[in-house]
Amino acid sequence: MLAMNYRGPYRVRADEKPMPQILHPEDAIIRVTRSCICGSDLHLYHGMVPDTRVGMTFGHEFCGIVEQVGPAIQNLKVGDHVLVPFNIACGKCHFCQQGLFGNCHESNAQATAVGGIYGYSHTAGGYDGGQAQYVRVPYADVGPTVIPDWMDPDDAVLLTDVVPTGYQAAEMGAIKPGDTVVVFGAGPVGLMAARSAWLFGAGRVIVIDCEEYRLEFARTFGPAEVYNFREIDDVVVFLKKQTDSLGADVCIDAVGGDASGNALQWFFGTKLKLEAGNAIALHWAINSVKKGGVVSMVGVYGPTGNMVPIGNVVNKGITIRANQASVKRLLPRLIEHIRAGHINPKAMITHRVPLADVADAYHIFAAKLDGCIKPVLLPNGA
């Protein structure tokens, strides 16, 4: 089968690889119909996540047809078209039982700090991912969800990650009616966070990024007030001015370790790798939220450490809430929102690319070329 093959930082290609096998009674093999590239994949692509091994297949946002099931599977049958949450979760452990499907304790041998994630380095369990024609899906009775007849598969594939992640970012903000919410990052996750903030009753939503075309999109998709941080002298002062000098009620970090906007962070984090990426967006979030406010983090950082003004978290009495999205927990509500027309995720898809051209798809998305917001790979044709 054809599969994405990581060769090193900035180098990927599509290669023939052996078909995945059922290795556990609760496994399924899925024939992938759609598979996105995520901002999270860019951390791998840029060589920022430790234990990213050459030869691995990435991809944690996919849907597809059930091709084969293990002997213990009861909820799925061959031929079902399913969307597969990016978290590999057993459904039984201490964490899964609390709905923390992103923090399963039975899916990642290599680390306890994160649950298993498809195609996301060995630090997230060492599973080959879904940027391939076929993929092994463990605990297939827990995560995969049959796509409703009425749902566009383009919406379904975005429900595997960015929609729940953006939604959870807003949820973790504990937004109260009328709150001012600032979202850092106008990628797919930030866009969904901005959209979701309204569902929780936000009074104002402000989106910060440096890519004009993404900000333009956010202006109508959010809808939101949008500002380019490159045109602002000091983002924190600017946001204070927007909020009577008090600061925003809620700040959302939807950027993570691949941020730009600060030379020092870029040098130590992005270049020297002495930090787990560039944490300037989180820095801004902490400093522009009001005292007693909430910083909600879904941006992903590496496992080491970052320079952020942690003292201000104490002095301002900030609550930081963060997690990998718990996709399975949020799916029922989000499916209702799509049905009701409250959200329209597929509008974010800008590129459809055959798997053979995976190298160009990564480059276009990473370098923000050609107006790219969300690329979808089509491993088995359109």
Added chain:
Amino acid sequence: MAQALVDTSTIPGWGVDTDPKNNPTYPMRHIEDQKTRGLTWHRPPLQEPQVEVLQSIEHNRLPAVVGTSTPPSGLSGAIRRYAFRRSESDWWHWLLLMGADRINVVEGVIEDLAAGKVPNVPAEMGAKSEWQHNKNGFLLKAGATLAIGAVLVAIVQARREDRADEDEGETIAAEPAHVTARVDEPVLPADLATSQVVPLPGLDA
């Protein structure tokens, strides 16, 4: 530069998920409902890994399922095994793994060559799309690569001439040819001829 406020009455679904009970410990608040404490849950069946799987020393047992992609091998594998003697809390654990990742890239190239395949690095880096959507960037990068290549070739050449002067007869042949081959690749026109990347209409502005 201030922008108009968004009128919330125009937003479909505004406020439908407002939840006054949402507090900062959610969803941890369900923790009291937990019937089990400690590692006592009813485990799924256990996968028996057929490949080497490194295990964090913070786990006291192997999780029920494991990934089997790219088991550790070669020098990078040896470093990874060593790194896994240290905890996730130990900086060295991660720095060693990062080091192993870089060595693994070289191993990947050797593996490709051993399989009779010369990796097309520019294509793997998306040179085609760079050419299509960012011509200036492409030319800049190609120019820089050529310049660096030319300098390297010149240095190797100069070294060779020096050596040849010192002891005539003994020469090293392979290196310069290899360097030039890599430098030439980014401008291969065949590489750029066709594109299958299909942007959707409507968002190109």
